[in-house]
Amino acid sequence: MQFLISMHINPAVLDALTDEEKVALGGGHGTFIAALKESGELITTQALVDPSQAAVVSVRNGQPVVTDGPFLESKEYLGGFYLIDCESKERAIELAAQIPDAAIDGLGVEVRQVMFADGPLEA
Amino acid sequence: MTASAIEDLLRELRPQVLGALVRRHGQFEGCEDATQEAILAAAAQWPAAGVPDNPRGWLMAVASRRLIDQVRSDHARREREVARAIEMAPEDVPATDDTLVLLFLCCHPSLTPASQTALTLRAVGGLTTAEIARAFLVPEATMAARISRAKQRIKAAGSSFSLPEGAEREERLRVVLHVLYLIFNEGYTASSGSELDRADLASEAIRLARMVHAQLPEDGEVTGLLALMLLTHARREARTTAAGDLVPLDEQDRTRWNRGLIDEGTMLVKASLGSPALGPYQLQAAIAATHADAAAAEETNWPQVHALYLILERIAPNPVVTLNRAIALAETDGPLAGLALLSTLDGDQRMAGHHRLLSVRAHLLEKAGDTAGAYEHYRRAAKATASIAERRYLEYRASRVRA
Numbered sequence: 001m002q003f004l005i006s007m008h009i010n011p012a013v014l015d016a017l018t019d020e021e022k023v024a025l026g027g028g029h030g031t032f033i034a035a036l037k038e039s040g041e042l043i044t045t046q047a048l049v050d051p052s053q054a055a056v057v058s059v060r061n062g063q064p065v066v067t068d069g070p071f072l073e074s075k076e077y078l079g080g081f082y083l084i085d086c087e088s089k090e091r092a093i094e095l096a097a098q099i100p101d102a103a104i105d106g107l108g109v110e111v112r113q114v115m116f117a118d119g120p121l122e123a
Numbered sequence: 124m125t126a127s128a129i130e131d132l133l134r135e136l137r138p139q140v141l142g143a144l145v146r147r148h149g150q151f152e153g154c155e156d157a158t159q160e161a162i163l164a165a166a167a168q169w170p171a172a173g174v175p176d177n178p179r180g181w182l183m184a185v186a187s188r189r190l191i192d193q194v195r196s197d198h199a200r201r202e203r204e205v206a207r208a209i210e211m212a213p214e215d216v217p218a219t220d221d222t223l224v225l226l227f228l229c230c231h232p233s234l235t236p237a238s239q240t241a242l243t244l245r246a247v248g249g250l251t252t253a254e255i256a257r258a259f260l261v262p263e264a265t266m267a268a269r270i271s272r273a274k275q276r277i278k279a280a281g282s283s284f285s286l287p288e289g290a291e292r293e294e295r296l297r298v299v300l301h302v303l304y305l306i307f308n309e310g311y312t313a314s315s316g317s318e319l320d321r322a323d324l325a326s327e328a329i330r331l332a333r334m335v336h337a338q339l340p341e342d343g344e345v346t347g348l349l350a351l352m353l354l355t356h357a358r359r360e361a362r363t364t365a366a367g368d369l370v371p372l373d374e375q376d377r378t379r380w381n382r383g384l385i386d387e388g389t390m391l392v393k394a395s396l397g398s399p400a401l402g403p404y405q406l407q408a409a410i411a412a413t414h415a416d417a418a419a420a421e422e423t424n425w426p427q428v429h430a431l432y433l434i435l436e437r438i439a440p441n442p443v444v445t446l447n448r449a450i451a452l453a454e455t456d457g458p459l460a461g462l463a464l465l466s467t468l469d470g471d472q473r474m475a476g477h478h479r480l481l482s483v484r485a486h487l488l489e490k491a492g493d494t495a496g497a498y499e500h501y502r503r504a505a506k507a508t509a510s511i512a513e514r515r516y517l518e519y520r521a522s523r524v525r526a
Binding site: 038085117 | 235236259260261265272509511
């Protein structure tokens with residue numbers, strides 16, 4: 001079963017972390033990625049640039065309209081994700097709990113099963 | 124010999140060669156790699172140069188040489204001694220078929236089901252890591268890591284290369300059968316992407332089940348599992364429309380069921396029902412055979428289906444079995460009786476919000492004439508499923524009940 005574990009970040013919460021906490025956060029992800037690779041459960045992981053760099057695209061009367069900034073007016077944004085292949089939803093939740101973000105107030109870790117997939121997996 | 128005949132021969136010989144190597148030298152991981160290389164060499168050379176007189180001996184010799192090379196490249200003293208031992212061992216081929224022992228090893232209880240299926244397909248089935256990765260829709264690197272970790276675990280478990288005895292053997296055989304069942308289901312529930320690759324998984328599971336059955340023809344559950352696979356596979360063509368939409372059992376064009384598979388499956392079920400203890404695979408196969416026996420959905424022997432589910436529920440209690448029994452009960456005693464049985468599952472944590480519980484309830488509500496309730500439950504079931512084909516089907520049922 002494949003699951004997307006998405007990490008919802010709050011830039012203000014991240015900014016308020018001490019340097020030690022930031023290093024621990026990065027190190028925690030490194031350890032997590034290494035363990036997932038070793039167990040053969042990682043498909044891919046990606047982190048996204050700051051939401052201020054996003055662009056919202058819509059088409060009106062056949063013309064594209066581009067607005068700088070994120071789509072949702074929110075404190076939290078999608079910061080990145082892990083795409084994993086594991087035994088069950090219980091296992092996916094167990095893995096999600098190992099992500100350092102899950103232990104930090106104001107950051108959200110969400111687990112959802114994949115319903116459809118296409119495209120080259122090695123990309 | 125044609126290229127595809129050579130391919131079949133290699134797949135048949137592969138577990139025998141690997142089994143013989145592991146029996147002689149231990150070190151499953153090294154032997155697995157060496158066998159893989161020998162198979163690749165044969166696949167490259169035999170189509171042009173012809174199949175050697177003793178193909179198994181040829182593969183054994185090449186794989187043994189590869190194993191020596193591997194060991195030599197390592198400088199540990201102990202392993203040099205192993206290399207000498209390998210070199211001195213005669214190139215004979217043991218007469219015993221080690222395929223079954225190999226299967227037990229790949230389905231070692233220290234592995235997760237995902238690792239057991241991957242390793243079984245690779246070491247016994249002879250699929251390449253890339254093929255297995257494609258079939259399970261994961262990147263090759265993910266699958267390679269999973270297989271490599273599985274081999275390390277087997278090594279760490281220090282399992283001996285022999286069939287377990289007595290109760291342990293029984294228990295381990297259940298795991299083997301479960302792994303074959305998982306492989307089959309993975310192929311049967313083609314949920315997305317490369318459906319052709321997944322259909323191959325079902326055929327591969329049947330091939331492996333035939334192999335186990337040939338070794339253990341007296342085991343009722345082995346026979347039952349093979350029968351269940353054949354009877355399920357027989358319906359494959361009728362199960363979806365050309366557009367990929369699901370067709371439920373009662374609406375399938377039964378002339379499209381594969382008669383040959385049904386006859387074989389039914390014969391196996393009958394043979395297995397004579398065994399001393401009935402197991403879940405035999406009962407599920409008997410249920411599938413009862414459906415296969417009806418030329419039209421209306422002719423289904425529902426009292427027999429219900430009775431079989433009742434026995435299944437007793438020997439292997441499971442909410443999904445109760446769910447299926449509710450469908451049969453609704454046919455024999457009416458939809459309200461089925462709904463009453465379903466309500467016994469409401470407190471079951473394993474079924475909370477499960478799309479199958481919702482869709483069966485929708486189906487029975489529809490039969491009972493409660494269209495509003497049926498509509499609501501079909502919609503909720505459509506939201507809860509992780510399969511696109513199923514979601515499409517449930518949405519269609521929802522709109523049909525409203526029309």
